[in-house]
Amino acid sequence: MGIKTKEEYIESLRQMKPTAYMGGERITNIVDNPRLRPGIEATGATYELAQMDEYSDMMLTHSPLIDEKVNRFTLPPGSIEDLVARVKINRTLGNWMGTCHQRCTGLDCLSALSIVTYDMDQKHNTDYFERFTDFLKYVQKNDLTCNAGVTDVKGDRSLGPRQQEDKDMYLTVVERRDDGIVLRGAKAHQTGSLSSHEIIVLPTRALKKGDEDYAVAFAIPNDSPGLIHVVGRSSLDNRELDGCDIGNIRYSKYCPTVIFDDVFVPWKRVFMCGEAEFAVDMVVKFSSYHRQSHGGCKSGKIDCMTSAALTMMDYNGTNKAGHLKQKVIDMIHRAETLYGCSLAASYEGTKEASGSYFIDTVLANASKIHEGKEMAEAIRLMVDICGGYVADLPSDKDL
Amino acid sequence: MGIKTKEEYIESLRQMKPTAYMGGERITNIVDNPRLRPGIEATGATYELAQMDEYSDMMLTHSPLIDEKVNRFTLPPGSIEDLVARVKINRTLGNWMGTCHQRCTGLDCLSALSIVTYDMDQKHNTDYFERFTDFLKYVQKNDLTCNAGVTDVKGDRSLGPRQQEDKDMYLTVVERRDDGIVLRGAKAHQTGSLSSHEIIVLPTRALKKGDEDYAVAFAIPNDSPGLIHVVGRSSLDNRELDGCDIGNIRYSKYCPTVIFDDVFVPWKRVFMCGEAEFAVDMVVKFSSYHRQSHGGCKSGKIDCMTSAALTMMDYNGTNKAGHLKQKVIDMIHRAETLYGCSLAASYEGTKEASGSYFIDTVLANASKIHEGKEMAEAIRLMVDICGGYVADLPSDKDL
Amino acid sequence: MGIKTKEEYIESLRQMKPTAYMGGERITNIVDNPRLRPGIEATGATYELAQMDEYSDMMLTHSPLIDEKVNRFTLPPGSIEDLVARVKINRTLGNWMGTCHQRCTGLDCLSALSIVTYDMDQKHNTDYFERFTDFLKYVQKNDLTCNAGVTDVKGDRSLGPRQQEDKDMYLTVVERRDDGIVLRGAKAHQTGSLSSHEIIVLPTRALKKGDEDYAVAFAIPNDSPGLIHVVGRSSLDNRELDGCDIGNIRYSKYCPTVIFDDVFVPWKRVFMCGEAEFAVDMVVKFSSYHRQSHGGCKSGKIDCMTSAALTMMDYNGTNKAGHLKQKVIDMIHRAETLYGCSLAASYEGTKEASGSYFIDTVLANASKIHEGKEMAEAIRLMVDICGGYVADLPSDKDL
Amino acid sequence: MGIKTKEEYIESLRQMKPTAYMGGERITNIVDNPRLRPGIEATGATYELAQMDEYSDMMLTHSPLIDEKVNRFTLPPGSIEDLVARVKINRTLGNWMGTCHQRCTGLDCLSALSIVTYDMDQKHNTDYFERFTDFLKYVQKNDLTCNAGVTDVKGDRSLGPRQQEDKDMYLTVVERRDDGIVLRGAKAHQTGSLSSHEIIVLPTRALKKGDEDYAVAFAIPNDSPGLIHVVGRSSLDNRELDGCDIGNIRYSKYCPTVIFDDVFVPWKRVFMCGEAEFAVDMVVKFSSYHRQSHGGCKSGKIDCMTSAALTMMDYNGTNKAGHLKQKVIDMIHRAETLYGCSLAASYEGTKEASGSYFIDTVLANASKIHEGKEMAEAIRLMVDICGGYVADLPSDKDL
DSSP: OOSOOHHHHHHHHHTOOOEEEETTEEEOOOTTOTTTHHHHHHHHHHHHGGGSHHHHHHHEEEETTTTEEEEGGGOOOOSHHHHHHHHHHHHHHHHHHSSOOSOHHHHHHHHHHHHHHHHHHHHHOOOHHHHHHHHHHHHHHHTOOEEEEOOBOOSSTTSOGGGOSSGGGSOEEEEEOSSEEEEEEEEOOOTTGGGOSEEEEOOSSOOOTTOGGGOEEEEEETTOTTEEEEEBOOTTHHHHHHTSSOSSSSOOOOOEEEEEEEEEEEGGGEEEESOGGGHHHHHHHHHHHHHHHHHHHHHHHHHHHHHHHHHHHHHHTOTTOHHHHHHHHHHHHHHHHHHHHHHHHHHTOEEOTTSOEEOOHHHHHHHHHHHHHHHHHHHHHHHHHHOTHHHHOBOTTTO | OOSOOHHHHHHHHHTOOOEEEETTEEOOOOTTOTTTHHHHHHHHHHHHHHHSHHHHHHHEEEETTTTEEEEGGGOOOOSHHHHHHHHHHHHHHHHHHSSOOSOHHHHHHHHHHHHHHHHHHHHHOOOHHHHHHHHHHHHHHHTOOEEEEOOBOOSSTTSOGGGOSSGGGSOEEEEEOSSEEEEEEEEOOOTTGGGOSEEEEOOSSOOOTTOGGGOEEEEEETTOTTEEEEEBOOTTHHHHHHTSSOSSSSOOOOOEEEEEEEEEEEGGGEEEESOGGGHHHHHHHHHHHHHHHHHHHHHHHHHHHHHHHHHHHHHHTOTTOHHHHHHHHHHHHHHHHHHHHHHHHHHTOEEOTTSOEEOOHHHHHHHHHHHHHHHHHHHHHHHHHHOTHHHHOBOTTTO | OOSOOHHHHHHHHHTOOOEEEETTEEEOOOTTOTTTHHHHHHHHHHHHGGGSHHHHHHHEEEETTTTEEEEGGGOOOOSHHHHHHHHHHHHHHHHHHSSOOSOHHHHHHHHHHHHHHHHHHHHHOOOHHHHHHHHHHHHHHHTOOEEEEOOBOOSSTTSOGGGOSSGGGSOEEEEEOSSEEEEEEEEOOOTTGGGOSEEEEOOSSOOOTTOGGGOEEEEEETTOTTEEEEEBOOTTHHHHHHTSSOSSSSOOOOOEEEEEEEEEEEGGGEEEESOGGGHHHHHHHHHHHHHHHHHHHHHHHHHHHHHHHHHHHHHHTOTTOHHHHHHHHHHHHHHHHHHHHHHHHHHTOEEOTTSOEEOOHHHHHHHHHHHHHHHHHHHHHHHHHHOTHHHHOBOTTTO | OOSOOHHHHHHHHHTOOOEEEETTEEOSOOTTOTTTHHHHHHHHHHHHGGGSHHHHHHHEEEETTTTEEEEGGGOOOOSHHHHHHHHHHHHHHHHHHSSOOSOHHHHHHHHHHHHHHHHHHHHHOOOHHHHHHHHHHHHHHHTOOEEEEOOBOOSSTTSOGGGOSSGGGSOEEEEEOSSEEEEEEEEOOOTTGGGOSEEEEOOSSOOOTTOGGGOEEEEEETTOTTEEEEEBOOTTHHHHHHTSSOSSSSOOOOOEEEEEEEEEEEGGGEEEESOGGGHHHHHHHHHHHHHHHHHHHHHHHHHHHHHHHHHHHHHHTOTTOHHHHHHHHHHHHHHHHHHHHHHHHHHTOEEOTTSOEEOOHHHHHHHHHHHHHHHHHHHHHHHHHHOTHHHHOBOTTTO
């Protein structure tokens, strides 16, 4: 118990037995799979840096809830300082690994739940906040990684969940039992679901009266019976499988679709069930926290690309070319814009009824709108600076 | 003494007798001149809001230096809170008046001096910091407005001050006397110089060994002998003089060029004289603070334009047009970006040796780069939303 | 008769007696008014260049209609060559004068009418094309300038013409007589209406069955009884009236609102009356031609601004500054984009049933979308390059 | 001889025996290789469409040189019509296949050579133009595909060819013999070199006196002794090799680096050798033609992406979402801008001394500058419209 080392984290994943498929085949050894391991390494870095003298002060903090030191990725923000720390550790990690560490989404879910479960209890006399707090203690004590099961498959976006022809387009409560509920459907874009100990599910959109079966939030282990992780394709996944011509040789990400084939969740792990009018709160809280996270990690990734561009300029002998230096400045400017808006959203945060701190959503949106454009533009600038060989260099096997 | 009301401020200006010209004519009554008064009203709003219940907490604070309540525009930042307050009061004022209140530049000078005079003393055993502190007490006790005399005329930008053919291109110390120094040259873009009690002069650029005569900082009353304010043209100045077809009927700005025709400055008002190697510090500190200020006031102005655009949409019956709503969102996004980066630069500020707080310059630059583009784009969007009558409406006299 | 010199053009305007107001006062001598004359000079340049050896081949062509040489501004395009010439003369003139010559809109109306009057006749057995052709001969033989009376005041844009509370929001046929029709309403943004001999009126928007009274097109002299030109304000109009601190001392523009106070139009000058279903054609044809024109003149104006920027770089000694040269390249790029899309729209034009040539509207729209942004950005870049004195230089009277 | 069918084209490639490597292995059967075949199919489409009734008029034309019908990809432009046709066939093909057909670069080389060989002869009394014309006849009579060997590896961009530490950074004449010359070095980014019959080599940059050994142009079969094609990596190449999860299942591209390991070229195939001062002309002519080509093919690719985006909107039920429709309009606008500037550059082309037509370079550059940004932005918009499944859909093998 307590703070895990990277090795302990990986060992703990090895103990889990999720059902996983990739490329039409069942994967039994998740941890050593060459396509999945770099993603696990990326999440692993959130454990690794927490043990390094240079970063441990940034990564670890005291949790009043369990009165122990915890990794910040298990701590819903209880102060402005906590909010700001979220952005800074994300930038540090983005810069460190040049890709997604995949542990922010779980914290974004924990943070949203820490507010909305309390608010639901106030209105409905439910005990969601207590259930959630028990779960949170368990997460903190064991330094667990959680995954965000938010995005439903959705089908026809012009229709609501009940109007879909294919009933599996939205995750649904198909049975309410004495001991818990049974879920059917799927969640898409589950970045790092196999690098996580727990899958936290939230609703994907605002819901109306009548949509009660879709208004559901809960947490379950990633190897719960009926859960099926189908790892999706990504551009360069084969290179990892081949072990050749890999750009980022240490870190990567992967995104399964997670299918819920009548998965049972005990009541103590259910944090919302039927309160359709709170779905919008859950979505807004989660996505706002997530936008704030992105302002950190994406600026870190641009930092990393800027360094790559500068290295290539050295290599190509173009480091005195004025128009390329201007492009580097442009890249830095884009990183700082994301970061600045996300930091401001944090510093301007406010305390919610439950005691958690929530960000300024207008400023977090400003960061988000930039993110959508600036990342693409930063990549274009990097490629522009680096030159054509980025696109068609012969294989390491040829060299 | 102490906090002035707007009326006291205007009355205090009435007591001053600066030498001023506009359109080839001498202006004797500055305060009642229809072209200058709206600018004085704009600065006056910084006094007016300080007296209003809604804003006084924001505008006023306690000065440890004189142990009295002071207007924030006389207080170099002594904490992160002070830095943040600068951005917020600028946004509030920009939104309130839709133009420039013109009092930020003086505070930007005071803030820069509060750091660099101290640093110079450490190196050169001078007593600039003490002289400056005396001046600052005087400013605070009398709630004075200061103006920033920073930008020299410059002439040929590819040459340094000494290489200029016309020796008046950079403000120069032409005589060093026992009781003080004599200055010759001019400072351009002196927004609000006639709305200010004091003119603070700083160097305009980095200087080298040999440039000692240009390395000068000081403060003098705006009606000092030899000082000549020549009010420049602005697009719509005639409308104010005519009292007709004025867009912003309450507030405006004007920008004189201030000529120094052998102006004497006593030593106690000289805050730098010959320390060429500190010129770059002075410029960087001033301009960084000024960029931070702009992140506040310019976002406030975009707020004001957004409101104007929404009003016109109501008026034109276009308030349900999706493409116009998208443009309004775009305007808001631009305002929040400026504001977010400027806020972040403030929250991430650090303490200098003198005790003053300085901003994060990278984030302030991010705000500045956006400002250069976003204001122009926000104006274009506003005009686009409002339609053609903005450009060619018949005169009020015709209507 | 025949091609006019600039002097003959101005003299011909002097013979007209339009009813005009500006700043609440009646203007009787239009031609010598210091606010209006630079606009007349701008249109005058379309006559002046036609007499210059360097430009006459570009400006003049043979009209098959009257079998005489005519100024191209009186010739609806009868070939791809004519379409292309429109863009090129507009760029040349934009570059020559740095502002709007104001004669393109009349040609855009003539061009639209040369197509749509023919199409209406085919469907309705009317004789609009013959009436229009008679008018066109008169225009060509006398080298007249026409103005485009297109934009109605419109009122509430969410409502159609008949739903407006104020019935004068759209120009309406209020009486149909044996000898002609009577019009009431107003047309806004009538750039150069007092520099024109004739006012051509077209509908301002698509119309429906029931809107017949708004479906009207015609041409009348600018001094017709009941026509009232109210010259609107523009940013720097007072400087022209004062004769001081004028930026462009030779050329300018002005935009009246033209009020139709029960104006009579004889049938032979009526080119559409009641054919509501053709209103959309008229609008699309006019505005597409007008977008094509803008691709020429606006790129010419950017040329002019680019030259101004380069001159200021020389003057400031910044002509070797890499970041400013980059901005100049950016300005040129924007000009060429507008021009390129407009040229392509011309070369890809096609022949209409009447024999006139019409442009490719998709490419003309591409030019238009750029125009909306590139002009504003080109101005910003120019100001950026030139520096602050553009905004607040002292008056010539002071210098 | 004469126009080839697609099948004949592929069969003719099958007869060639180039030395090729990919992923560290020698490839003997080029034509049936699953990674190379879709690239060959793409070039094959230039033969296929030439046989289709709908496109043959566009793709085929009469060559005065051999007095036969030829595919336009073998014809240097001899008229404005030819220049315009280049843009239109490229757009059609880009739209047809959604990727690069790879046959434009050869034509760009032929077009540049058709001008510069003539100009060199005029100055130096050489017979390059005659040699080139013989080669061109051979290309036209056999409907061959040529590849552009332009880009050298370059090494340190701050140094010229002679200053490079590694002498193989620029392709060099290492021996001049009675019967021809011997070349050493490499050319990078040789898109489609194995889909081509001939490799045409031009200099990669402006050269100075002393650089004579780098001033070389020639043409040789792709299976010449000493030529080694090393196929580089591209993002999704493994999917083609696996035959699964391929996005564009019919067409693709690949980019070898082509190594010249002392390759012999007979004099009749040498079109420049030592005329260093003409290197800049060759580069400018080639790259200007190539920019013009891109204005066509890239707008065609955006057309294809726009259709994909619209299909996804249908599929997702988002085809009425205003903000997505706005993005589609934005995509179309970008395509038309590229196309418009490129068309204008063509229509404004002029005749060179040799009789070939060359484009307007300023307008071609305007197209190029847009291409650099608009393609990336169009892709971003498409992804934005389509949603996240574009990034991480499970494999076909899983489905």
